[in-house]
Amino acid sequence: MTxxxxxxxxxxxxxxxxxxxxxxxxxxxxxxxxxxxxxVIYTGLHQTPEMxxxxxxxxxxxxxxxxxxxxxxxxxxxxxxELLREKGASDIRLIxxxxxxxxxxxxxxRMGVLEVFTPGASTKDIVSFVRSAVQPRxx
Amino acid sequence: xxxxxxxxxxxSGTVSPGKQRWVEETLQPALxxxxxxxxxxxxxxxxxxxxxxxxxxxxxxxxxGDIGLPGEFPYTRGVHPTMYRGKLxxxxxxxxxxxxxxxxxxxxxxxxxxxxxxxxxFDLPTLMGRDSDDPMALGEVGREGVAIDSLADMEALFEGxxxxxxxxxxxxxSPAAVLFAMYLAVAEKQGVALETLEGTIQNDILKEYIAQxxxxxxxxxxxxxxxxxxxxxAERVPxxxxxxxxxxxxREAGSTAVQELAFTLADxxxxxxxxxxxxxxxxxxxxxxxxxxxxxxDFFEEIAKLRAARRIxxxxxxxxxxxxxxxxxxxxxxxxxxxxSLTAQQPYNNIVRVTVQALAAxxxxxxxxxxxxxxxxxxxxxxxxVTIALRTQQILAEESGVASTVDPLGGxxxxxxxxxxxEAAALDYxxxxxxxxxxxxxxxxxxxxxxxxxxxxxxxxxVDRGEKTIxxxxxxTGAGTGxxxxxxxxxxxxxxxxxxxxxxDRLRKERDNRAVERSLAALQADAEARSNLMPRILECxxxxxxxxxxxxxxxxxxGEYREQPVL
Numbered sequence: 001m002t003x004x005x006x007x008x009x010x011x012x013x014x015x016x017x018x019x020x021x022x023x024x025x026x027x028x029x030x031x032x033x034x035x036x037x038x039x040v041i042y043t044g045l046h047q048t049p050e051m052x053x054x055x056x057x058x059x060x061x062x063x064x065x066x067x068x069x070x071x072x073x074x075x076x077x078x079x080x081x082e083l084l085r086e087k088g089a090s091d092i093r094l095i096x097x098x099x100x101x102x103x104x105x106x107x108x109x110r111m112g113v114l115e116v117f118t119p120g121a122s123t124k125d126i127v128s129f130v131r132s133a134v135q136p137r138x139x
Numbered sequence: 140x141x142x143x144x145x146x147x148x149x150x151s152g153t154v155s156p157g158k159q160r161w162v163e164e165t166l167q168p169a170l171x172x173x174x175x176x177x178x179x180x181x182x183x184x185x186x187x188x189x190x191x192x193x194x195x196x197x198x199x200x201x202x203x204g205d206i207g208l209p210g211e212f213p214y215t216r217g218v219h220p221t222m223y224r225g226k227l228x229x230x231x232x233x234x235x236x237x238x239x240x241x242x243x244x245x246x247x248x249x250x251x252x253x254x255x256x257x258x259x260x261f262d263l264p265t266l267m268g269r270d271s272d273d274p275m276a277l278g279e280v281g282r283e284g285v286a287i288d289s290l291a292d293m294e295a296l297f298e299g300x301x302x303x304x305x306x307x308x309x310x311x312x313s314p315a316a317v318l319f320a321m322y323l324a325v326a327e328k329q330g331v332a333l334e335t336l337e338g339t340i341q342n343d344i345l346k347e348y349i350a351q352x353x354x355x356x357x358x359x360x361x362x363x364x365x366x367x368x369x370x371x372x373a374e375r376v377p378x379x380x381x382x383x384x385x386x387x388x389x390r391e392a393g394s395t396a397v398q399e400l401a402f403t404l405a406d407x408x409x410x411x412x413x414x415x416x417x418x419x420x421x422x423x424x425x426x427x428x429x430x431x432x433x434x435x436x437d438f439f440e441e442i443a444k445l446r447a448a449r450r451i452x453x454x455x456x457x458x459x460x461x462x463x464x465x466x467x468x469x470x471x472x473x474x475x476x477x478x479x480s481l482t483a484q485q486p487y488n489n490i491v492r493v494t495v496q497a498l499a500a501x502x503x504x505x506x507x508x509x510x511x512x513x514x515x516x517x518x519x520x521x522x523x524x525v526t527i528a529l530r531t532q533q534i535l536a537e538e539s540g541v542a543s544t545v546d547p548l549g550g551x552x553x554x555x556x557x558x559x560x561x562e563a564a565a566l567d568y569x570x571x572x573x574x575x576x577x578x579x580x581x582x583x584x585x586x587x588x589x590x591x592x593x594x595x596x597x598x599x600x601x602v603d604r605g606e607k608t609i610x611x612x613x614x615x616t617g618a619g620t621g622x623x624x625x626x627x628x629x630x631x632x633x634x635x636x637x638x639x640x641x642x643x644d645r646l647r648k649e650r651d652n653r654a655v656e657r658s659l660a661a662l663q664a665d666a667e668a669r670s671n672l673m674p675r676i677l678e679c680x681x682x683x684x685x686x687x688x689x690x691x692x693x694x695x696x697x698g699e700y701r702e703q704p705v706l
Contacts, residue, residue, distance in 0.1 A: 018275070019269070019275055019279055019353075023352060023392075024391070024392050027592055028595060034706075044702060045352055045704070046275070070279055070282060071519075072263075072278030076278050099483075101517060118483050120483055122602070122603045123600070
């Protein structure tokens, strides 16, 4: 498994923030990442940015990947970034997926979101991106 | 069944003699000269598709008992004798965004363009029974639908729209009783008699636990609210459809067509059972149950699904529940084209997908139809996109000629055979669910959720491997050939949230808060007792209590649902 490293396997939190119940994509991504050898924690639905960041820190994950299809991404994702910074955990990387227009993607990346996947992204692309871009933070 | 035998085996496991001759004399030589495409030949749901179906293959299907005639039991060919020669399907575009005033403008536009019914899309906080100032509502107010906090918003939503001349469908589930009560209050203020009101509330909580995930209370108290609505409507709002039993979201969550068919009908069986257990006569509420299915890409599978749904439902209602009123046997349905089939890549192609899906819905005999706009994987629809979607229906209805005859595919060997095979597969699921003690127990055990998660992951892997084609995504991507398509996008101004919060703040200051408190306390008491909740909810609404306050009062009695996520 290439998700493994000499130190430990990459740990990922896959989550749904806000009231959006569209969990088809998040569950597929969580399963594909797990099948690719990553350690995956799935939050389930209806998480607040605070809940996500707390779980990410407690579970000591290397990256958080959040799925939003409700249009609330420009409110919720910046809030997650801000909380990660406030709690001294900005080395936990943030990846997003969902219905997110191009101009918002550009702005989210400027804010430090590592990557944004939109409808039609294949699980292969997501897995290979995470493999190359997310490393375990420490041994 | 071996693919290479070239023949289809019927129930007896033998190949019909006529077909055997064709296989030997005509098919095999042809296959030796030119092989077929690689296959496997399956529907988008992985349901096997026969090379050829003949008259002999459908001999097991009784032309009278199984297919019958339109407007007659078991309604395989449609619920009305004249179908679209009598009345075209209702063209009903689901719509809502921003504040009530914004959406009111869109409704007036759609009605002026020839739309014949309204369909309200609420924003997520409203769908979850929360007010716009709830902490969980952050960023969601007015974004995916219209924000409704109180009767004041509902009044603004229908300002200048006479409720006695249109029918309205409201996609609202766990807080359905509250939003429905608001609609009734608006109708009363317009001087419209409740007995004449026409419309639908989705009010299908079971599919929320299965697929759409917008719940408040646990399943059993939720069913009590639903049976209260059924009893209230039977008496006071007799032309209102009290539940729109929905497969749409089940399919969007990634189910197969057969799972959509089976779980939707199993939900329907659950509601009928609940109504009977609440002491209602089946024929008082069953005629007001309606359905809502998805129309996905696989043309014939979708048509067969709708035909099978009508046949199964008619028999379930007559034979299992002993309904005597033919109106209780008829499965009337709304259809929406499949949002999940649309692609962000080359979005104009979505117009074509929607056309094929809409045609399947019409040939499947739907009573009303929503055609998706081409830009729905990118944002809420722009006015241009929604107009093209509506025009698609108008072209099918008024140019294509398909509305001139009843069930033109009835008797097609392939369609009748597929209808029967999907029926059998769905009945198999329904038997398994019955064996678990019914749909509520099956949901509590996570059964439909797991089946759907499996199907959805399986399909995604097929797409990733190129076994299932999505044009513009995994094939014909036009990379580097200037195939990029740009379309205009509707943006919801962030000011909407601020405006709505100001409105709500003013309401809380200006209303009679003592009357609000009294009505909420009375509702809570009735929730603890066993009396029908609808009259109390109506009182709360008229006192301008908010959606969040009314749902919170019931939550104190009923508790909240928590899901065990199934991966």
